[in-house]
Amino acid sequence: MAPPIRPAGSRLLRRYAGGHRQAVVCFHHAGGGMSAYRGWAQALAARADVVLVQLKGREDRVAEPLTDRLDDLSVELAREICELPYEDVVLVGHSMGAALAWAVADAVWAVYRRRVRVVVSAQAPPPYAGRDLPGVPEVLGGPADGSAGAAAPGPADGLHAETLAADLAWMAREFPALVPRALPVDLHCVLADRDHLVDPAAAAGWAALTTGRFTHRTVDGGHMYLLTDPAPLLALAGAVAGGDRTLQEVCVDQ
Known part of the structure; x- marks a missing residue:
């Protein structure tokens, strides 16, 4: 078995470098952190380097509250990603991370005129203005009013109650600022x-936001399938990073 790859990089980006020209950059879900992608660096070692985004307010950054404006955070992430030594970058985001990954792809194009490839998982497309974003009970699978609550999340679930509540409040405040526009990715x-x-129907909304290639797939599981069975998303990320042109392009009703 190959030795584990050790991370390096900034507080925001943790880079598992293996000498590839391609990188998969992973954005975590609300209430969690980069540990949601544990094992990905080793699993993708033959195809790409892995870079994990670690936002404020979780794991080793728990003392730093996430209060950044979405525009500022997206530009900061775009800058740090574009400073990395990669010719090809794939952004992978799950749930909250998917919307953030899309905002970063937008910033990378707007500021650097650079195309990335994007994998969005378990998230509806923008616009989020006027849309009811989920609260803690909805994320945990309980009713909207919380009258019959689900069990409190814990580290074993990859969800931390205080972090989840803070992230959802941040999303409700910042996500309406994300302007939907088609990108050449x-x-x-x-x-x-x-x-x-x-x-x-979210697939149709995402399809309308790209002038590039679009694929859509449905996997088995619930909203947090990434934690219970990451294999489908991991396999797709590896195929995209490896330039697998056999990925089936699909059309969805718009």
């Missing part, structure tokens, strides 16, 4: 068949 959309938060 390849976009891959992944939805779960038992996701109680994201309508299957």
